[in-house]
Amino acid sequence: MAHAAPAHTQGLIPNQFQQTWTRLVLIIFGAAYIWLHGSLFANYQTLCLSAVSIYIVWQLYTLIDIPRRPLSTTRFLISPVLDALLIAIGIILDNGQNSGIFLFYFVMIMSNGVRFGNPMLLYSQALALLSYLFTCAFTFLNPHLSLDMPLLLLQVLSLLLLPYYIYVISKHAKASFNAKKQAQNMSFGMLDRSPAPIFTFQKNVGDVPRITYANTAMQHIYRDDLTTLIGEQVDIIALMEDGNEVIKACQNSLLDFHNKPSQFYIRARNANHQKLQLMGQTSSLHLQGKTVGICFLVDITQSEAVHSSMEKNMHESHVSTLIAGIAHDFRNILTSIIGSAEVMQFTIKDQSISDQLGLIIAAGERGSDMVSNILSQNMPAADSNPTDNQAIYQSLTSMINLLRIQLPAHIQLQLDIEKGLPSARINLTQLEQILMNLIKNATESMHNPGRIDIQLRADFHHALAKKHLPALNIYIQDEGKGIAPEDMHEITKPFWTSRSQEGGTGLGLTMVQRIVHNSGGELDVQSTLGKGTQISITIPPAGSNQDHLNKTSKSEPCTTNKAPNKHTKNMLPWHILLVDDSSVVLRIHQSLLERMGHKVTTAESAESALEIYQSSIKNKTDVFDLMVTDFQMGGMDGLDLTKFIRKHSSHLPILMVTAYGDAEKLQQCQEFHINILSKPTSYKKLAAEIIKLQ
Structure with a gap:
């Protein structure tokens, strides 16, 4: 009764079948070659045919035995012996040392070594040397053949060195392959452990990319079991209305040879059938000779809900009778948002998070410009810089x-x-x-x-x-x-x-x-x-060649503050008195000024600031180089504070930060030599104003 081979050895069977059939083919061609070309074949015809017959019978037995015992030690030991013996007979019958059958030694050694490892390579190499020395001894004793000693030495050295050299090369190649495979496994391991939903995709015959891998975090944003995701079209992660956005981004990544990331925004549903808002970014990489796309997803549902709430409040504030009062508070909020984002940018090392903070800053600047536009409802100046x-x-x-x-x-x-x-x-x-x-x-x-x-x-x-x-x-x-x-x-x-x-x-x-x-x-x-x-x-078209569609808002585009020192390169460190009745804005401005290298003393009201200033004058210690104050505050405002300070000092630089104030009072600022800076402020704007004052 035949027994099946153990499951862990099933992978060896195809290779051994292939090797056995190769031996059968080679022995048939080798025997035909000796019959046609061997000078001593007629003298040893019976010996030759007997050896070939035994060899063929052994190989046929091997074909029968492989499925039952892929790891047969007896077969592994006997097969190389028969290989070496048959090659030795072939060399003897084919003019001795000069026979081309000598090359079959290398085939025997390398095939056994590559397939079954280092021990089989050394075993086959030893058998090849012994059988070749046997042929040399026969050649030396046979009066019809002559032994070429230099050729003998060269052939022995080649049997010793060439297989070893090939073995070393294959060993390094295998190590390199294993290292590459290990690196790829580590990469996928990192993707599996990533908290961000990630999937990979490849081009399909129908041109719609299909998902080939999804990490465990995908279960938070996918409505079904993850096992059903593999092999599906990439648009399955989105609602039907947004599926084309995913397909387009994935196709662009697979076709883009410069590997520029493609970004998209979609709606999806999770396992609880809750609607999600997702931001995705796709790119491609070359893996094992194939182009593979990778998509990173971010759930922005909560952040977009906050954004929607702020946008709704902004629309409701369009009522003209409420605009003036709302503008001051709204700009203070924008100052907090922009300032907090900038302070975070100074410490964040992750570029993707820093870029997202940059988007927050840009959105805050755009919100400020929208308030200004609602207040004025005038066309932009003709000399504004155009947007391309x-x-x-x-x-x-x-x-x-x-x-x-x-x-x-x-x-x-x-x-x-x-x-x-x-x-x-x-x-x-x-x-x-x-x-x-x-x-x-x-x-x-x-x-x-x-x-x-x-x-x-x-x-x-x-x-x-x-x-x-x-x-x-x-x-x-x-x-x-x-x-x-x-x-x-x-x-x-x-x-x-x-x-x-x-x-x-x-x-x-x-x-x-x-x-x-x-x-x-x-x-x-x-x-x-x-x-x-x-x-x-x-x-209508612009009125002159200098007008251009969609002029940018007056604020400068926001950039990531990865190198804030470039804005303060020529700035001197000052002692600054900072005044604002909003504790949040006060902390933000304090952080920005201290980031520039200044020493900052804070006051949450104009009255407190006046006491601090008078104390410094009286004690002649910690003299201030600059005062930065809010304009509109409860009680005494920034202009009243300035009037008191000007009684003691006409040279102290004063920078007044305002969101929206009394126009008549703001006009008086020039009289008291006050520099005006509009909210929301940013690191770059604040630094530029201080450098002007220095």
């Missing part, structure tokens, strides 16, 4: 992606921006305000599954276009419930809303109309009740 088209495209795409993941799951949002948008009389902040308000209105009107389409195009044929200067057209279409004909004349009136019970303020379209009107543009609204609404906005 690539920056416009990236900024709007990023904003729309963030808005997309905040939408309900049943709404699909599509953005189509024409490359090379024309210069127009509108800036980037105003354009973002228009899009956010229109998308918000469209979303609130859609209670059933549908899509919102947004297009930005150059319009050469509109009446507002000039010769060779096209107008900018913004078109948005939704599949919502539409507007009743009798309400069409009401929609742009302040505070009118058909959704007052749902929290509508009636200010969104009013703000859009005001921006369009101030730019000299046109607003056209078409709607069919029960089918949806189409809004077309046309903005």
Whole structure:
């Protein structure tokens, strides 16, 4: 009764079958060669045929025995002996030393050594030497053959050295392969232990990449069992409406030879069917001769919820009668956000976290600019620095992606921006305000599954276009419930809303109309009740060649403060009296100033600051080099504090930081030689003002 081989030896069977069949083929060709070419074959024909027959019978037995005993010690010991004996007979019959059959010794040694390791290599090498010395002894005693001693020495050395040399090379190659494999295993081990959801993907025959690996953290964001994820298309991780975003990013990574990361924002559902908002980044790498994509996912649901809450508060603050009061507090909040993010950037070493903090700072700066724009509702100055088209495209795409993941799951949002948008009389902040308000209105009107389409195009044929200067057209279409004909004349009136019970303020379209009107543009609204609404906005081209579409806000773009000292290279360390009635802002400004190398004394009110200053004058110790004070504070304000200090010192530099204040009082600042810095402040702005004063 035949017995199956143990499971752990099953992997040896195919290799041994291959080696046995190779031996059978070689013995047949070798025997034919000796029959045709061997000079002594006729003299030893019986011996030769007997040896070949025995060898063939042994190999046939081996084929039968391999499945039962892949690790047979007897077979491993006998097979090389028969190999060496048959090669020796072949050399003798084929003119002795000069026979080409000598090369079969190397085949025997290397095949056994590579397949079965170092012991079999040494065993085969010893058998080869013994059998070859036997052939040499036979050649020496045979009067018909002659022995070439130099050739003998060369052949013996080759049998000793060449297999060893090949063995050393193969050993190093194997070590290198094992090290590479170990490094890859360690990499996947690190991915398995990573708290961030990660998956890998490869290109599929149908051009849609498929998932090949998912780490354990993916279970937090995937709705089903992880075992069902392998082999699926990459869009399975997202809601159906956002699946194309994942496919597009993964395809771009596999096709991009420069390996630039692709970023996307999607909505998903976890195992508890909760809607998630995810940010993903894909890239590619070459692994074992294949291009493999890798995707890192970040759950930004909570952060986007906070962002949405802040955005809602900002929209509600559009009521004109409340703007002045809100501006001061809002800018103080932005100062805290931007300052905290900058202080964290100074200590964070992780570049990805630092980049995310940079986005927070940029968002804070943009929020400040939006407040300024609402306060003034004026067009930007003609000499503002223009934003290039690539920056416009990236900024709007990023904003729309963030808005997309905040939408309900049943709404699909599509953005189509024409490359090379024309210069127009509108800036980037105003354009973002228009899009956010229109998308918000469209979303609130859609209670059933549908899509919102947004297009930005150059319009050469509109009446507002000039010769060779096209107008900018913004078109948005939704599949919502539409507007009743009798309400069409009401929609742009302040505070009118058909959704007052749902929290509508009636200010969104009013703000859009005001921006369009101030730019000299046109607003056209078409709607069919029960089918949806189409809004077309046309903005005229810029009035001169120096005007450009989407001018940047007055604040400078935020950069990662990995090297803050570059802004304070020529700054002298000063003793600074810092005054602010907001404890949070006070701590932030203190951290920024101390980061610059200054000594800082703080006061939470103008009255406390005055006492500290008078004490320093009286004791003539710790004299201050600069006072940095808030303008609007409870009780005595910054201007009143300055008036008292100017009675004692007319030369002390004073920097007043303000969010929003009494215009008449601010005009007096010049009289008292006060430098003004608007909130929210940043490390770079604050450092630049202090260097000016020095």
